[in-house]
Amino acid sequence: MAKKNDVKTIKITQTGSPIRREKGQRETLVGLGLNKMHRTVEKKATPEVLGAVKKVQHLVTVEEA
Incomplete structure (x- = not known):
């Protein structure tokens, strides 16, 4: 049973690519630990992380781990 x-x-x-994107979108990618194409990170699906992903949803793909 899940807690x-x-x-x-x-x-x-x-x-x-973050080239020619708003500064905030580039900073969001760096905050998520992404700064190069095709780099993958694992994060917990907290509201903060999901909000950051939504801000750059056109630059990333998301899947369950």
Whole structure:
């Protein structure tokens, strides 16, 4: 049985280039640990991370880990 505190993990892969994007979008990618194309990181699906992913959803792909 899952506990309340269990948070899913997601894999985030950068698929788009931050060139000619707003500064905030580039900073969001760096904050997520993505700064090069096709780099993948695993993060817990917290509201903060999901909000950051939504901000750059056109530059990343997300899948459950």
